[in-house]
Amino acid sequence: MRDADHRFAFPAVLIGSCALAFGPWLVRLSGVGPVAAGFWRLALALPFLFAIAAVTRQPVHWPGRRLGLLVAVAAFFFAADLAAWHVGIHMTKLGNATLFGNVSSFGFAAWGLWLARRWPSRLQAVALGLAAVGAALLMGSSFELSPRHFAGDLLCLLAGLLYVGYLIAVQHGRGSLKPLPLLFLASAFGAAMLLPLSLGLGERIVPSDWTYVLLLALGSQVIGQGLLVYGIGHVPPLVVGLALLTQPAISAFVGWSAYGETLSPADWLGAAAIGAALVLVRLPERGLRQAAVQPS
Template sequence: MSAVSPSTSGRFAFPALIIGNLILAVGPWMVRLADVGPVASGFWRLALAIPFLALFAWRQQRGQPAPSGALLASLAIGGLFFASDLAAWHVGIGMTKLANASLFGNASSFILVIYGFVLLRRLPRKVQALALACAAAGTGLLMGSSYEMSPKNFTGDLFTLLAGLLYTGYLVVVDKARRTMAPMPVLAVATASGAIPLLVFANLLGQQVMPDDWTPLLILSFGSQVIGQGLLVYAVGYLSPVVVGLGLLAQPAAGALIGSLVYGERLSPADWAGAALIGVALVLIRLPERKAALASIPPEDHL
């Protein structure tokens, strides 16, 4: 992943990461409201977004060198990872609590953090280690409070955990592609390559594909895929995998709140404490990279 950039565009990467993940947390709610099958809702999430992403990609790609065939092929594979992630996650969303779905679906958080330190070839610094400890404790509190040991939740949790592992593969591909490509072309190619497999899979499962009510699917597509994923893919080009990985934990915290407000999934004091610890972790993990970015700017530019 590219180093943190002090440029005007890069300075918005961290807010984009958090806002994008908060928007993505609304996705499971829309999947539950959609009157099509869970895999079919994944297809519409991608398919309805393609025209917008294609337009944005065309605008960003104008005047830039065409990406290589190998890069496009890797993005297509990333799109298949993403399609598989959506299929598993959307199936799991209907079988477990929203808090569980967001939490297990973002299992990629800690895998991506490990991947980041492998790339850096060093152990976490003190502040980073403290951030990781806060994130782990916060995640444990959220999971311990929201998880219910029951067959009803267990199968859904497995599906969403599988989704989190597949999501890691997608993010690694995006990480590599963003070193040489702008965010919208990356997202457009990955989205387009994942749509058809989801449609085929939905039909093979015999799911309803055509909706009677388009509203949840339009919100899901424009909110989660165009805006949420757009902000996330943009941020990936400027932030380390360590920061991106912990940033993903904003989703389960927001998902727990949505589940409480919409479905009455009670938030305990442990839930609130877990969300607060994740917030502390996000502040702490940002400090080392912000210092590094400021150190690269001439003193007169700090004024």
């Protein structure tokens, strides 16, 4: 299928990434335990995903044993990612949590390079270099300001590595499944995994105010993951990976505006470098695109 037929795929990835950037803030405001927040993010999204799937003629159905196992694997990685990330969010800065959680950006980009069996073009290599410099500036500033956040940063880093597994499983699943049924099933499996874990940890499960967990479900899961899962079927992993790096900059701004967390000149420069990398990697319109046609 031609790129023009999916011209909204890249904007979908970018908008989805921006929506996901508000997740750490909403987790802090959720009023429940960090793993419970992950459960509600997935569980409350289910009726919305089911309704949207029906309206867009992507009915939810059991995809069979092989694809069902793949979706379950994706759900396991995603549930483990959410558990580690949400605990880490409470132990570090919002910018740190998003930055380390998005180590998946480089992991998924590396997967794309391996999948394509080729080196990136010169322009793509420059974009990767700029993104690495931008991430290093953001990371270095965070360590300088608050080394006490190390444990939280480490958990968020683990979450980012788990998220790579989720993205790879989703990319495989998108070869045979449409985005909404895949996301619905992965969310249902993930919620079923997170609830007993939250209960076992003795967390607070029921919020006193449902506003923030509902916003988390709608913003991060329905909009953020929904657009990302759609776009990942049509956008090269390298571009998806770099698009995800918009999250640390947005999350750092949220931390600055909502909690007074410091933004240094290095933070601004790092965010600008990531933005420039995203522009550069989109210029060639060819390169690491998959040969296989995937369903919309």
